[in-house]
Amino acid sequence: MTQNQIKLSFWQIWNMSFGFLGIQFGFALQGGFMSRIFQTLGADKDTIPFLWIAAPLTGLLVQPIVGYLSDRTWHPKFGRRKPFFFVGAVLSTFALFLAPYSSALWMAAGALWILDASINISMEPFRALVADKLPDSQRSYGFVVQTLIIGIGTWVASNLPWLMTQLGIPNTAPEGVVPDSVKYAFGIGALVLFISILYTILTTDEYPPDDLEEFEREKAANKGLFAGISEIFENISGMPAVMKKLGIVQFFSWFAFFTMWSFATPAITEHVFGATDPASAAYNDAADNVGSYMGTYGLISMFYALILAFIASKIKINRRLLHLTSLILGGFGFILIYYIQEPWMLHICFALVGIAWASILSMPYAMLSSSVNPKKMGVYMGIFNMFIVIPQIVAAIGGVNFLYKNLFGEEVINTMLLAGTFLILAGLANLLITDKKAIHD
Numbered sequence: 001m002t003q004n005q006i007k008l009s010f011w012q013i014w015n016m017s018f019g020f021l022g023i024q025f026g027f028a029l030q031g032g033f034m035s036r037i038f039q040t041l042g043a044d045k046d047t048i049p050f051l052w053i054a055a056p057l058t059g060l061l062v063q064p065i066v067g068y069l070s071d072r073t074w075h076p077k078f079g080r081r082k083p084f085f086f087v088g089a090v091l092s093t094f095a096l097f098l099a100p101y102s103s104a105l106w107m108a109a110g111a112l113w114i115l116d117a118s119i120n121i122s123m124e125p126f127r128a129l130v131a132d133k134l135p136d137s138q139r140s141y142g143f144v145v146q147t148l149i150i151g152i153g154t155w156v157a158s159n160l161p162w163l164m165t166q167l168g169i170p171n172t173a174p175e176g177v178v179p180d181s182v183k184y185a186f187g188i189g190a191l192v193l194f195i196s197i198l199y200t201i202l203t204t205d206e207y208p209p210d211d212l213e214e215f216e217r218e219k220a221a222n223k224g225l226f227a228g229i230s231e232i233f234e235n236i237s238g239m240p241a242v243m244k245k246l247g248i249v250q251f252f253s254w255f256a257f258f259t260m261w262s263f264a265t266p267a268i269t270e271h272v273f274g275a276t277d278p279a280s281a282a283y284n285d286a287a288d289n290v291g292s293y294m295g296t297y298g299l300i301s302m303f304y305a306l307i308l309a310f311i312a313s314k315i316k317i318n319r320r321l322l323h324l325t326s327l328i329l330g331g332f333g334f335i336l337i338y339y340i341q342e343p344w345m346l347h348i349c350f351a352l353v354g355i356a357w358a359s360i361l362s363m364p365y366a367m368l369s370s371s372v373n374p375k376k377m378g379v380y381m382g383i384f385n386m387f388i389v390i391p392q393i394v395a396a397i398g399g400v401n402f403l404y405k406n407l408f409g410e411e412v413i414n415t416m417l418l419a420g421t422f423l424i425l426a427g428l429a430n431l432l433i434t435d436k437k438a439i440h441d
Contacts, residue, residue, distance in 0.1 A: 067382025088122030154298020330356020
């Protein structure tokens with residue numbers, strides 16, 4: 001705990017995390033509907049993961065650099081993290097609005113690349129801000145409140161194309177054209193993204209460095225691009241043991257969720273609804289429904305986070321045990337998708353996935369923030385993102401296609417079996433974490 005940190009109220013934590021509502025609107029629309037856009041523009045199922053590859057590659061580069069720069073930024077009026085919030089918000093808004101207007105696969109892949117890079121500029125500093133402002137005793141609480149907001153954003157954004165269709169906006173279009181219902185949804189998401197991040201910027205103050213003169217001297221001593229890159233690599237090589245062990249948990253977790261984001265739409269529209277033609281009304285209706293069912297994991301993650309927020313504000317929690325249990329439940333949720341008999345049962349499957357999602361967005365960061373140097377919180381949060389994007393890169397360059405076909409069979413629904421298996425492995429990997437400070441508040 002630094003000399004600046006004091007316990008904050010629920011609403012103060014809510015305000016400083018509210019920008020994540022917009023960030024999650026962007027991620028939910030990206031995760032739920034970019035594969036639909038790719039299929040509309042002519043992509044076959046096996047090429048979809050490769051079209052996603054720009055997103056994690058960008059995160060691998062952007063987040064450590066943004067974290068390093070934000071650690072070394074301070075302005076009496078604009079603060080440390082807020083300048084990055086604003087830049088990311090502006091760029092993300094334009095990318096999210098333009099993505100569904102792509103007329104070719106390369107344009108859609110490029111839009112995804114720009115969108116993911118822009119969201120990453122804002123997202124990493126939001127993680128670091130919780131650690132900047134909250135004492136250790138409130139870290140779990142802070143990240144859980146952040147997860148509550150993320151859950152709201154996931155649920156609402158995932159249902160937007162379905163809602164647009166219910167309001168009478170066309171859900172079909174000529175072959176190779178994205179329906180207006182999706183375009184309207186992305187436009188609304190872009191607006192929410194910008195407004196919510198601006199709200200956090202206007203309602204949240206940041207603490208100055210404990211010793212401003214020392215901060216300026218250290219910053220001046222590390223001028224230059226090569227010095228910065230060198231320091232990032234030094235921090236990577238010297239990362240805490242807890243971070244390395246969490247990296248194994250993160251690898252399996254994010255491989256599973258990348259599999260869902262890239263394959264849930266083609267897998268479920270085909271296996272559950274029997275719809276395979278992206279130009280057909282049956283496919284577009286089914287894709288809307290898949291988005292809505294996926295929204296369930298956001299809704300449940302919201303309620304689960306609300307329960308965790310209440311518990312974490314009252315008692316110490318065992319982060320390792322909580323994360324282990326949550327991930328295993330989510331793994332069973334993915335596996336159950338293969339066996340369901342009626343579409344409504346997808347709500348049950350994604351409810352279990354939502355428990356895992358809430359934990360993924362809070363517990364690893366709470367464990368990590370208790371184990372790193374506060375002066376390097378931004379850069380370490382950025383480096384920690386490596387353990388999110390590397391599994392996605394492995395999945396995108398063929399990992400998913402190779403594993404699901406060789407382990408389970410050629411049918412695309414088997415991707416959900418693969419996702420479930422990896423999420424259960426992620427849960428069990430929590431047993432590697434033994435540091436008491438990371439495990440408990």
